Amino acid sequence: MLTDITIGQYFPGDSVLHRMDPRVKIVLLFFFIVGIFIFDTRGAYAVMSVFTLLLMLLSHVPLRMMARSVKPLWWILAFTFLVHLCSTPGEIFARVWIFDFTYTGFWQGFFVCLRLVLLILLSSLLTFTTSPLALTDALESLLRPLKRFGVPAHELAMMMTIALRFVPTLIEETDKIIKAQQSRGSDFSSGNLMKRVKSLIPILVPLFISAFRRADELAMAMEARCYRGGVGRTQMKALQIGGVDYLALAVTLVFAAVLGALKVVGV
Amino acid sequence: MPIELKHVTYTYMPQTPFERVALQDVSLTIEEGSFTAIAGHTGSGKSTLVQHLNGILQPTSGQVLVDGTDLAARGKAALAARRKVGMVFQYPEHQLFEETVALDIAFGPKNLELPEAEIEQRVRQAMEFVHLDYETYKDRSPFQLSGGQMRRAAIAGVIALQPKYLVLDEPTAGLDPRGREDLLQRIVQLHKKEKITIVFVSHNMDDIARTADRVVFMDQGKVLLDEAPAKAFFAEKEIAQAGLAAPQMVTLLTKLREKGLAVDPAAFTMEDGVAHIMKALREAKSC
Ligand SMILES: Nc1ncnc2c1ncn2[C@@H]1O[C@H](COP(=O)(O)OP(=O)(O)OP(=O)(O)O)[C@@H](O)[C@H]1O
Ligand SMILES: [Mg+2]
Numbered sequence: 001m002l003t004d005i006t007i008g009q010y011f012p013g014d015s016v017l018h019r020m021d022p023r024v025k026i027v028l029l030f031f032f033i034v035g036i037f038i039f040d041t042r043g044a045y046a047v048m049s050v051f052t053l054l055l056m057l058l059s060h061v062p063l064r065m066m067a068r069s070v071k072p073l074w075w076i077l078a079f080t081f082l083v084h085l086c087s088t089p090g091e092i093f094a095r096v097w098i099f100d101f102t103y104t105g106f107w108q109g110f111f112v113c114l115r116l117v118l119l120i121l122l123s124s125l126l127t128f129t130t131s132p133l134a135l136t137d138a139l140e141s142l143l144r145p146l147k148r149f150g151v152p153a154h155e156l157a158m159m160m161t162i163a164l165r166f167v168p169t170l171i172e173e174t175d176k177i178i179k180a181q182q183s184r185g186s187d188f189s190s191g192n193l194m195k196r197v198k199s200l201i202p203i204l205v206p207l208f209i210s211a212f213r214r215a216d217e218l219a220m221a222m223e224a225r226c227y228r229g230g231v232g233r234t235q236m237k238a239l240q241i242g243g244v245d246y247l248a249l250a251v252t253l254v255f256a257a258v259l260g261a262l263k264v265v266g267v
Numbered sequence: 268m269p270i271e272l273k274h275v276t277y278t279y280m281p282q283t284p285f286e287r288v289a290l291q292d293v294s295l296t297i298e299e300g301s302f303t304a305i306a307g308h309t310g311s312g313k314s315t316l317v318q319h320l321n322g323i324l325q326p327t328s329g330q331v332l333v334d335g336t337d338l339a340a341r342g343k344a345a346l347a348a349r350r351k352v353g354m355v356f357q358y359p360e361h362q363l364f365e366e367t368v369a370l371d372i373a374f375g376p377k378n379l380e381l382p383e384a385e386i387e388q389r390v391r392q393a394m395e396f397v398h399l400d401y402e403t404y405k406d407r408s409p410f411q412l413s414g415g416q417m418r419r420a421a422i423a424g425v426i427a428l429q430p431k432y433l434v435l436d437e438p439t440a441g442l443d444p445r446g447r448e449d450l451l452q453r454i455v456q457l458h459k460k461e462k463i464t465i466v467f468v469s470h471n472m473d474d475i476a477r478t479a480d481r482v483v484f485m486d487q488g489k490v491l492l493d494e495a496p497a498k499a500f501f502a503e504k505e506i507a508q509a510g511l512a513a514p515q516m517v518t519l520l521t522k523l524r525e526k527g528l529a530v531d532p533a534a535f536t537m538e539d540g541v542a543h544i545m546k547a548l549r550e551a552k553s554c
Contacts, residue, residue, distance in 0.1 A: 012284060065283075173361075179323045180362040183354040184424060185378030202374065205364035209410070 009069065009127045015060040016244055017129040022138035024245040028252055029126050035259060036115055043262045045114060051255060052118050061128045069124040070117060077113045084109030132164040134239075140230075141239055154230025162218070170211060177206050268334035270297040270320055270352070270432060270464075275329035277315055289315040291488040292329075297432070302458050302465045304475040304496075307485030308510035313468045314357060316485065317434045320466065321352035333432075350379070353430030357437050359421035360414065368394070368412070368420050369405035375428040393423035397453055415446040422450075426457070433457065434466040439474060451478060476500065476514035476535045484509040497533055516540040523547075 017025070036048065056066055090104030127135070140157030147153050178188075181202045188199050277290040289312045297303050297320075307313050318324040319331050322338035322345070331338045336348035356362070365371035369390050376386045394401045397419040404412070409420055422438065435454065439447040455478055457463045469475055475482060475496070482499035484491040484506070492505045500506075500517045512518075520532040520540060528551060534543040 176356065177362055179318065180354075180356045180359065181374075182323060183321055183356070184362075184375035184428065185350065186374070187378070202362075202364045206362050210361060 009065075009124060010131050011059075011061045011065060011128045012131075013060050013129070015058060015129065017055065017059045017125065019242075019244050020129075020248055021239055021241050021245045022130045022134040023141055023239060024241060024248060025126055025130060026135075026138055026142065028248060029122060031252065031256075032122050033119060035256065036118055039259045039263055040111070041262060041266065042111075043265075044259050045111060047255075047258060047262065048118060049114065052121055055125055056121065059125055059129050061125070065128070066121060066124065069128075070120050073116070073120060077116060080116070081109040081113050084112055133161060136161045136164065137235070137239060154233070158230070166211075166214065169214070170207070173210055174203065174207055177203050269299055270334075271295075271330075271332040272316075272319065273330040273332070275316075275319060275326040275331060277312075277319070277324060278327045279315075281327065289488050290319075290326075293488075293490055295483065295490060295493065297464065297466060298481075299431075299464050300462060301481055302455075302467065302479050303481045303483060304479035305466065305468045305483045305485060306470065306472065306475060306509065306511055307491075309470075311485040311509070312488040313485050314436055315488075317354070317436055317466060317468055320432070320434050321354050322349040323354070350428070351431040353425045353428050353433045355422050355425050355433070355435040355438055357440065359425070359438075360409075360417035363409040363417060363421055363424075366408060367406050368399070368409050369401075371409050371420065372424045372427050375424055379428065389427045389429065390423075393427040394420075396426055396457070397423045398449065399423065415442055418442065418446075419450070422453075430463070432464045432466065434468075436468045437470070438467075439469070439471070447474075454478065470511070472500070472511055472514040473516070473537075476516065477537060484511070486510075496535065500535055501532070520544075 039045075039048070056063065085101050085105045086099040088102050088105030088108050090102035092100045092102055093106075094101040130138075136157045139160065140153050143151055143153035143156065182188075186199055186202055188196065190196075191199070272293055272295045275290055275293045276288065279285075279287045279289055293312075293316060295316075305313050305316065315324065319326060319338075320333075322331070325339055333348040333351055336344050338345055338349055363371050365374060372390045372393055373386050376389050381389070390405075391401050394404065399416065399419055404416075404420075409417060412420060418438070422435075425433070438454070439450055442450065451474060454465060454467065458465045458478075465478075467475070467478065479496055481494070482496050483493045484499070486509045491509050492499060492502055494502070500513055503513070506513055514535050516537060517532055517535045520530050520534065520543070523530050523544065524532060528544075528547050530543050530547045534540045
């Protein structure tokens with residue numbers, strides 16, 4: 001069923017990662033991603049993999065759910081690996097048709113894929129442990145310095161909040177409309193392409209109408225409560241950097257030092 | 268032959284932190300020709316329950332049989348069984364999509380691949396049935412109708428399928444008193460004249476008192492009570508547990524009796540109740 005999709009992927013909980021300030025999480029994630037690309041020795045990869053694994057365990061998000069976030073990229077990973085495997089010159093260990101498989105290719109493919117997987121896992125750790133609302137709050141706060149250059153930080157964040165807020169609602173709505181049209185005998189899963197596309201009309205038209213109606217109602221409701229943009233607006237739950245965040249910062253610094261040392265030594 | 272639910276359990280979003288058991292071991296038989304009302308608090312599982320009746324939701328465990336055919340089965344027999352059950356969802360006007368009212372109502376019959384002439388015939392009948400004048404409204408856009416008219420057009424879209432069983436999920440929600448009254452009359456007529464079996468979901472016990480010949484109370488995904496109205500309306504404990512209120516007429520008659528007027532609280536429909544009170548008053552005066 002459509003409503004079984006968990007969008008935004010937030011996994012409610014109370015782990016250390018959940019309690020961190022979202023801004024700190026975003027900034028640290030940024031550094032990790034840069035790190036993944038700078039430190040490319042085998043030793044560094046090992047350290048980073050172990051670290052990611054530790055973070056995953058620390059988050060209390062079931063590994064099954066984490067694995068699910070990698071699943072959609074399975075094909076890209078397989079393809080990347082294969083391309084590296086058979087297009088890198090080096091010592092050949094197998095040959096299929098016109099393709100030469102090399103050891104260098106194997107390792108190169110493996111590390112590129114590992115990099116991608118680490119990237120996905122780390123970023124989904126952010127979305128798993130941070131509620132969409134906290135995420136947009138953090139973005140607004142991080143973008144605020146750019147306001148001077150005309151970046152509408154508050155408006156962007158508000159737009160994102162609203163969009164995220166309405167994703168589940170629209171999914172629910174779609175689900176309801178599909179059910180209703182199915183009860184009237186429409187069939188979405190058979191017939192040729194033309195017929196299938198046509199069978200979407202009875203879903204899309206009511207969906208758009210309801211989306212517009214909701215947008216209209218929301219605008220009205222916001223205006224009725226005197227919303228007029230971000231000027232002078234304060235927050236009930238202001239973001240605050242606390243002990244956990246300093247700890248995370250310290251851990252990251254140590255981590256960076258280790259990786260730097262490994263790079264210098266060349267392992 | 269009836270619709271039978273056997274030990275139906277349904278879980279939304281299983282194996283996620285949002286998991287929610289909406290139905291728990293529900294067994295229920297809806298007899299052919301009956302008018303069953305399903306009442307219960309918000310979130311008690313009424314909508315989830317009725318969506319099982321035409322196979323839109325498949326039970327997580329348990330079975331739903333329509334005229335003896337299991338809806339979970341694949342193949343023609345199960346499809347035919349599902350089509351016997353028409354379903355009017357909560358706020359059905361949100362599913363309108365065609366350019367004209369007539370085309371929208373014809374959507375269902377077209378999916379059944381009926382001949383053109385028959386489709387037109389059915390659309391005409393269905394529209395007349397819900398009191399939308401065919402000539403006046405057939406070429407109007409459904410989005411230019413009033414809320415109540417939209418609701419009626421949407422219901423006509425289901426009636427045009429000519430189902431043997433008709434399920435209505437809170438069909439009167441959000442209508443004005445006149446529209447509500449009118450719609451209820453239409454539904455009662457469908458039941459009486461066309462001999463369609465009706466399953467009617469409602470919060471409103473007064474509506475139920477006037478229409479149903481059987482009442483099911485739901486509470487937290489379970490069937491709390493399944494009785495004839497004459498018994499159901501006096502099960503004070505269950506009514507309170509389900510978060511409902513007894514029909515106004517029952518409350519009124521009970522109170523009058525406490526005050527010493529000789530009325531029978533079992534006269535819970537508006538007409539019966541009024542007649543009873545009049546009679547009791549007249550008798551009280553004459554002596
Ligand atoms: N699509 C869904 N996904 C997850 N949970 C759901 C979904 N639909 C309903 N539920 C949950 O299942 C329970 C039963 O819901 P249901 O819609 O059947 O209640 P209802 O009795 O029809 O309520 P109402 O009177 O408000 O229409 C509720 O607690 C609801 O939160
Ligand atoms: Mg409901």
